[in-house]
Amino acid sequence: MRRTDRCRWSNGEAPGGAARGATPPLPHPLGLGPRRFQEHDLEVASLAFSADDRLIATASCLKDAKLVVLDCATGKVVARQALEPGKRISACAWSPAVANGRSYTFATAAGDDLTLWTLDPFTGQLAGQKVVLGSVRREYSSLVFSLDGAWMLCGTNSGDVVAVNVQRRAVQTASPVCNGTVGALILSPDGPAPGGGVAAVAGGRDGSLSTFVLPPPGAAVGPPGASAWRELRAFALERSTNQLSLISSAQPAALTGAAFAAGQPEAVAASGADGSVAVWSTQDFTLQCRAQEPAQAGGALCCVLTQNTIISGWADGHIRCHGRAAGGGTAPPMWIIPGAHSLAHTIGVTAMRLANNGSFLLTGGVGGELRCWDMRSREMAAHMKLHADRITEVAVMADDKHVAAASEDRSWSLWDAGSEKVRTTWRTNTSLRGLAASPDKVSVVTVTTDRKIICWDVRSPEPRWTKVESHGTEAGCVASDNRGGAFATGGADCSVKVWDWQHGAEIAAGTVHTGPVTKVVFGPDDRSLVSVALDGSMAFWQLA
Incomplete structure (x- = not known):
């Protein structure tokens, strides 16, 4: 030397x-x-x-x-x-x-x-x-x-x-x-x-x-x-x-979820274990608005963002909606669905996804149940129960008629939301941490605790392809882009990776977080990617 x-x-x-x-x-x-x-x-x-x-x-x-x-x-x-x-x-x-x-x-x-x-x-x-x-x-x-x-x-x-x-x-x-x-x-x-x-x-x-x-x-x-x-x-x-x-x-505690509103790549919402839900600018990274709930709520576990509201799921089993504000102001409360996921022995809203046409909200709970909520009346439109353990992620297929859910019980399922009947289920060797659906209506990708990424065709009982050892430790979340060309994963090894949908080839990778990545989400224009982690950090990634 x-x-x-x-x-x-x-x-x-x-x-x-x-x-x-x-x-x-x-x-x-x-x-x-x-x-x-x-x-x-x-x-x-x-x-x-x-x-x-x-x-x-x-x-x-x-x-x-x-x-x-x-x-x-x-x-x-x-x-x-x-x-x-x-x-x-x-x-x-x-x-x-x-x-x-x-x-x-x-x-x-x-x-x-x-x-x-x-x-x-x-x-x-x-x-x-x-x-x-x-x-x-x-x-x-x-x-x-x-x-x-x-x-x-x-x-x-x-x-x-x-x-x-x-x-x-x-x-x-x-x-x-x-x-x-x-x-x-x-x-x-x-x-x-x-x-x-x-x-x-x-x-x-x-x-x-x-x-x-x-x-x-x-x-x-x-x-x-x-x-x-x-x-x-x-x-x-x-x-x-x-x-x-x-x-x-910034939100000082672990971040549990992130979401963009349709057609609005300039802002992203994040939910925190400290009981906060905030909207951040992706242009200058400043706070646009923030809602803070008392400690009794138990922390926000997931969220979705619309043009005018922030909807979030909470550890106390409630679904809360806050209005969006500007200039770093307080997001005012608008409505609440109490006990949305409160069963006899399990309480908590662990996952949520808004329908592509905005007509209903799909949610999953700690007890393994799936529920659809009419966005106008805020009444329960469907109840689906099959899984024996916590729902880790949900997805609404491109046709807005079928929904999917991944669970810690080592299985994921596809449902007809209108009839509340399960179409089919698939099993894996270990617990599923995440699930994402492609816009092509038939492709689904899941990530598991044994570091595997598995791509499925809903018309077939067997995986299309499997990626082994995708992360240094278990993969914790997955999200698809809006065109069906790529998907992203976040892992407990603090890294974020982007993959090709067709063959599972790694396109890009980076590490900025110091804690496990809990959520990744693509911007509506697919030019940006946001990841959040248990260390309380939020990373903005620019995609070529």
């Missing part, structure tokens, strides 16, 4: 040829084109750019345990230091202050150790000194220096922020800011907060965002201040006041 060259800055030059002590504007560190630094043999656990973008510190922590500082302009090594093997560097940060125009300071966190490093890039001398922790023992997750370099704030896995006096190399205070790990720390770029002290924002992995002020030396240490949120949101920080304003928000 080729290594980068080692360099020293001359007494009269800084990176990029600048005179020492001068700070001329420099091009982007990678302005000469992409660079590949290959100093580490096994991994890069952490990295950070200096405040002037001239240096980059990188650390590896396995057998090749070392700390390397590189010159961004040339890609050459400025300094190298061996590290203690087995301790992973979890965070790295540079101080904005440069002593005497030539001495840089940066810090690393490894487990419960904090180390302050001093670097002279002109001689390549790199020296580290551990911070005196005293009685404060934490696992550190994030670091940031104050603008004057006098303080270092350290986020921890226990939800507090530890303040270190850089000159004394000692811990001064610890303040709780969230539940769980502090995943990120930033400072207000306008310097000290009113009255002195360091104003900062902490992002917690519990979904919270909190502002707090580190008081100036000698001031009383109070609780972290002012603002805290417990949802996934994007905020703008007003520098002069350190006030936060909401830019956009």
Whole structure:
């Protein structure tokens, strides 16, 4: 493996040829084109750019345990230091202050150790000194220096922020800011907060965002201040006041369903286990409207979207309808079908699909029952019971006369909705997680827990083709496009894949989620695909 060259800055030059002590504007560190630094043999656990973008510190922590500082302009090594093997560097940060125009300071966190490093890039001398922790023992997750370099704030896995006096190399205070790990720390770029002290924002992995002020030396240490949120949101920080304003928000819990309205590719609905149903713009990804039900509803398990309404199925067995609004407003409740899927021992609406002509709503329940609801009267138009376990997905065939359902009882069925009679059933070796029907009226694809994708012709008892090991783990959902050319699947391996209907050939694949994918849906124009997952994320995919 080729290594980068080692360099020293001359007494009269800084990176990029600048005179020492001068700070001329420099091009982007990678302005000469992409660079590949290959100093580490096994991994890069952490990295950070200096405040002037001239240096980059990188650390590896396995057998090749070392700390390397590189010159961004040339890609050459400025300094190298061996590290203690087995301790992973979890965070790295540079101080904005440069002593005497030539001495840089940066810090690393490894487990419960904090180390302050001093670097002279002109001689390549790199020296580290551990911070005196005293009685404060934490696992550190994030670091940031104050603008004057006098303080270092350290986020921890226990939800507090530890303040270190850089000159004394000692811990001064610890303040709780969230539940769980502090995943990120930033400072207000306008310097000290009113009255002195360091104003900062902490992002917690519990979904919270909190502002707090580190008081100036000698001031009383109070609780972290002012603002805290417990949802996934994007905020703008007003520098002069350190006030936060909401830019956009997301549904903070697991997402269970997604749906487009016919002829409206510009908006998509998503249902959440936190009791929320929201409509999002697919153009600028902003929130259009949102409905929130109380905890007693048990969470939204599925949804469909129309031009004017959001219809959703809930864990309490109800079907709820909310009106669509604009500008991020609240979606008003319109009607409810109570107990739509409430049997003696099972409660919950697990799947739903709107008829192609919009005349009825097909739903499936925890108890294995299928029901059709007239959209005008909201009365039950059909009741179909065959499956012995939870309905995982339903589909309305293109003729709007036949409906299909997949179940965890290892079977799927095709029904005549008008007569409420089953036409035929098919069995698989394991539970079915999803089902989708092609617009050709005869093709159906199912996904199972043993990682198989099976394509069926409803006129034949045997599969047309089977795709084995479609995902790294079980496939969790499937959706067809609107032309019958392709279908998409999402898996517990967090990936989304697009397949050819005719032969089952893989067309495209991607992974952005960090949790199992629960729903995929094509836009009405087949130019986009939306996937949602248990990690609460929603991904927008552009299709060629």
